[in-house]
Amino acid sequence: MISPHTTTPYSPHLQYHLSGRLLLAAEIPFPSELLTEHMQAGYVAAKVGVIRENGKYQCSRCSNRNQQLFYTFPCSLCQKNCTYCRSCIMMGRVSECTELYSWTGPELHFSIPPQVMAWDGTLSDGQKTASDRVIAAVEQNEEVLVWAVCGAGKTEVLFKGIDTAISNGKRVCICTPRTDVVLELAPRIRQAFPNMDVAALYGGSEDRHLAAPLTVSTTHQLYRFANAFDTIIIDEVDAFPYSMDISLQQAVQKAKKQTSSTIYLTATPSRQMQNAYRKGKLQAVTIPARYHRKLIPVPTMKWSGNWQKQFQKKKIPLQIQSWVHDRIERNIPILLFFPSIKVMKACLPLFQNIEPHLLAVHSEDPERKEKVTLLRNREVPGLLTTTILERGVTIPRLDVAVIGAEHQVFSESALVQIAGRVGRSADHPTGNITFFHYGKSEEMVKAVWHIENMNREASKRGLLDV
Amino acid sequence: MFDWSILKPRLCLLCDQEINQKISWMSLLMQEQETPVCADCFTKFDPLRGELCQICSRVLSAEFRRGSLCLDCHRWEQDPDWQGFLTENRSLFHYNDYMKETIAKFKYRGDYAIAEVFSPLIKDALLTLAFDSVAVIPLSRERLLERGFNQAEALAITAGQTCIYPLARIHTEKQSKKSRRDRINLPQVFQITDPELVAGKKILLIDDIYTTGSTLRHAAKALKLAGATEIRSLTLAR
Ligand SMILES: [Zn+2]
Ligand SMILES: [Zn+2]
Numbered sequence: 001m002i003s004p005h006t007t008t009p010y011s012p013h014l015q016y017h018l019s020g021r022l023l024l025a026a027e028i029p030f031p032s033e034l035l036t037e038h039m040q041a042g043y044v045a046a047k048v049g050v051i052r053e054n055g056k057y058q059c060s061r062c063s064n065r066n067q068q069l070f071y072t073f074p075c076s077l078c079q080k081n082c083t084y085c086r087s088c089i090m091m092g093r094v095s096e097c098t099e100l101y102s103w104t105g106p107e108l109h110f111s112i113p114p115q116v117m118a119w120d121g122t123l124s125d126g127q128k129t130a131s132d133r134v135i136a137a138v139e140q141n142e143e144v145l146v147w148a149v150c151g152a153g154k155t156e157v158l159f160k161g162i163d164t165a166i167s168n169g170k171r172v173c174i175c176t177p178r179t180d181v182v183l184e185l186a187p188r189i190r191q192a193f194p195n196m197d198v199a200a201l202y203g204g205s206e207d208r209h210l211a212a213p214l215t216v217s218t219t220h221q222l223y224r225f226a227n228a229f230d231t232i233i234i235d236e237v238d239a240f241p242y243s244m245d246i247s248l249q250q251a252v253q254k255a256k257k258q259t260s261s262t263i264y265l266t267a268t269p270s271r272q273m274q275n276a277y278r279k280g281k282l283q284a285v286t287i288p289a290r291y292h293r294k295l296i297p298v299p300t301m302k303w304s305g306n307w308q309k310q311f312q313k314k315k316i317p318l319q320i321q322s323w324v325h326d327r328i329e330r331n332i333p334i335l336l337f338f339p340s341i342k343v344m345k346a347c348l349p350l351f352q353n354i355e356p357h358l359l360a361v362h363s364e365d366p367e368r369k370e371k372v373t374l375l376r377n378r379e380v381p382g383l384l385t386t387t388i389l390e391r392g393v394t395i396p397r398l399d400v401a402v403i404g405a406e407h408q409v410f411s412e413s414a415l416v417q418i419a420g421r422v423g424r425s426a427d428h429p430t431g432n433i434t435f436f437h438y439g440k441s442e443e444m445v446k447a448v449w450h451i452e453n454m455n456r457e458a459s460k461r462g463l464l465d466v
Numbered sequence: 467m468f469d470w471s472i473l474k475p476r477l478c479l480l481c482d483q484e485i486n487q488k489i490s491w492m493s494l495l496m497q498e499q500e501t502p503v504c505a506d507c508f509t510k511f512d513p514l515r516g517e518l519c520q521i522c523s524r525v526l527s528a529e530f531r532r533g534s535l536c537l538d539c540h541r542w543e544q545d546p547d548w549q550g551f552l553t554e555n556r557s558l559f560h561y562n563d564y565m566k567e568t569i570a571k572f573k574y575r576g577d578y579a580i581a582e583v584f585s586p587l588i589k590d591a592l593l594t595l596a597f598d599s600v601a602v603i604p605l606s607r608e609r610l611l612e613r614g615f616n617q618a619e620a621l622a623i624t625a626g627q628t629c630i631y632p633l634a635r636i637h638t639e640k641q642s643k644k645s646r647r648d649r650i651n652l653p654q655v656f657q658i659t660d661p662e663l664v665a666g667k668k669i670l671l672i673d674d675i676y677t678t679g680s681t682l683r684h685a686a687k688a689l690k691l692a693g694a695t696e697i698r699s700l701t702l703a704r
């Protein structure tokens with residue numbers, strides 16, 4: 001029998017490439033003989049890509065168990081009927097005849113610069129409390145939820161915790177469901193931690209072979225990791241598709257080490273998470289105030305009749321019409337949220353009758369970014385949008401209206417995020433957010449309550465300037 | 467254990483969303499057929515409609531036709547080296563961006579299941595084509611090992627056909643790197659592995675895309691010279 005971790009020499013390049021990973025042969029740019037040698041010496045382990053247990057298939061890479069997302073085909077590679085996973089196929093096909101490789105040899109240690117962090121900004125009082133809690137979680141391998149309102153400055157809250165982790169030789173991953181967020185976050189992280197490698201991973205990114213002490217990744221890319229991270233930070237833990245996709249949650253579990261810390265970061269924790277927090281099952285720290293220490297604008301709810309019927313008759317409900325008119329006249333940029341692409345597209349010409357330069361954006365719109373930039377630069381007066389812009393958009397002086405706010409796509413968290421677009425900048429901390437509806441939904445009421453609650457807590461903790 | 471997943475609505479093979487609105491139509495068999503794809507995805511495909519070229523199914527335009535043929539087919543049929551080899555090519559859809567994307571997922575990403583999206587339509591088309599045996603355009607060994615399956619064969623198999631394998635590739639270079647002229651002038655692309663499979667038979671070739679038609683015509687020529695009587699082809703898109 002071959003015992004692992006003998007004194008057989010190993011390739012540090014392969015170690016670097018494969019540590020904490022779970023990769024297909026095609027993703028390992030080394031000769032196959034090298035891989036075989038390392039397997040014989042016990043430095044590399046191979047795992048079957050799709051396994052069958054009690055008649056059910058399971059994917060070893062993405063943990064998918066939804067039987068509808070497996071498919072069996074006559075495979076030319078193994079010359080048999082072979083089952084593959086459709087859930088993670090965008091990362092290369094994993095089937096019953098594919099192997100996934102991981103490093104089982106000596107642990108990889110990164111060289112850590114004497115000074116890890118260059119960031120020397122100031123934290124608000126609310127941020128400081130949260131930052132200390134994150135440091136403690138990192139040190140004690142705990143799980144903690146950072147519940148920070150939109151505009152609290154949640155990224156800065158992570159810096160000292162990351163510094164602590166890296167300085168102690170830990171490997172850190174910040175993951176988020178959206179590529180946009182990775183692209184926006186990675187440069188900020190690199191600036192704060194300039195003396196070391198920071199890998200930014202998303203579909204098609206150039207860093208995909210880079211092993212780094214600090215990784216910023218989409219949740220999807222976590223499929224390619226196993227047993228890798230000592231600290232994992234999940235940003236926007238509630239955002240689509242993470243919250244809807246059990247296999248992504250399992251990917252997080254798989255990507256971190258058994259002893260590790262997990263930090264969840266969000267403005268709008270899911271109901272399960274809020275409940276776990278209230279029952280004391282999940283530790284949490286809140287930042288109820290924005291960085292600029294002003295109240296978060298509370299949504300106004302306004303009845304607008306049967307908006308659907310009105311739109312069908314090619315009319316805009318009067319209440320909505322006058323709200324839009326008013327902003328256009330006063331030259332205030334606006335975002336109008338619609339419950340679906342279909343409704344939005346049908347309404348665009350009606351709103352263009354009020355102001356011909358209004359544009360519409362949706363999830364499949366290739367010019368999404370350009371249009372948001374146009375609004376930010378005040379080159380268009382406003383945008384019609386679906387929930388796609390509920391997060392991440394910061395435009396000074398913005399007013400926001402939700403049309404058909406009672407529709408099921410507008411969950412409490414979506415509405416809180418949408419309301420969170422208003423009053424972001426310190427120069428213009430106020431603004432109007434209106435929920436137009438044809439009968440209030442429970443989610444609307446909860447969203448208003450959520451924001452009022454945060455404002456109350458902020459005031460109680462002295463986090464606001466009056 | 468009882469598999470509860472069979473009670474759940476089927477997921478669309480292209481967008482993974484539940485299929486709420488089933489797309490079905492009366493096929494020539496007078497049977498309802500359902501496609502395993504949702505209405506939103508299905509409507510992004512663009513069926514070939516209107517007056518089509520009698521040979522290659524191209525939509526005929528006034529300036530690009532000679533009688534009932536498109537100009538391309540007219541040229542092929544004028545050429546004594548090529549006339550009469552391909553009796554007919556039936557294509558189902560325009561090769562629009564969405565079809566391009568779907569075929570890329572299917573053959574390059576290797577998502578074999580996507581073949582099933584088209585199988586009801588292929589089955590239907592097969593009913594109106596005269597043939598004794600189905601053959602597919604073979605892949606080079608290299609490509610086959612890369613993808614794990616031949617996409618044309620996947621289309622045939624999921625439509626319930628058993629294939630014969632009379633063709634083998636002689637050249638393996640990437641076809642797309644050559645100009646149309648080069649492709650037409652290639653001496654031979656295919657060789658016949660077993661003439662007995664095709665002698666005296668009407669052969670239907672299945673492939674994913676009809677681009678210039680030169681691949682299919684090369685195959686048709688080889689088959690016909692080996693004794694096949696008529697060659698037709700069925701392609702997903704053109
Ligand atoms: Zn998978
Ligand atoms: Zn196989």
Ligand SMILES: [Zn+2]
Binds near residue numbers: 482483507
């Ligand atoms: Zn679909």
Ligand SMILES: [Zn+2]
Binds near residue numbers: 520521522535538540
């Ligand atoms: Zn033609």
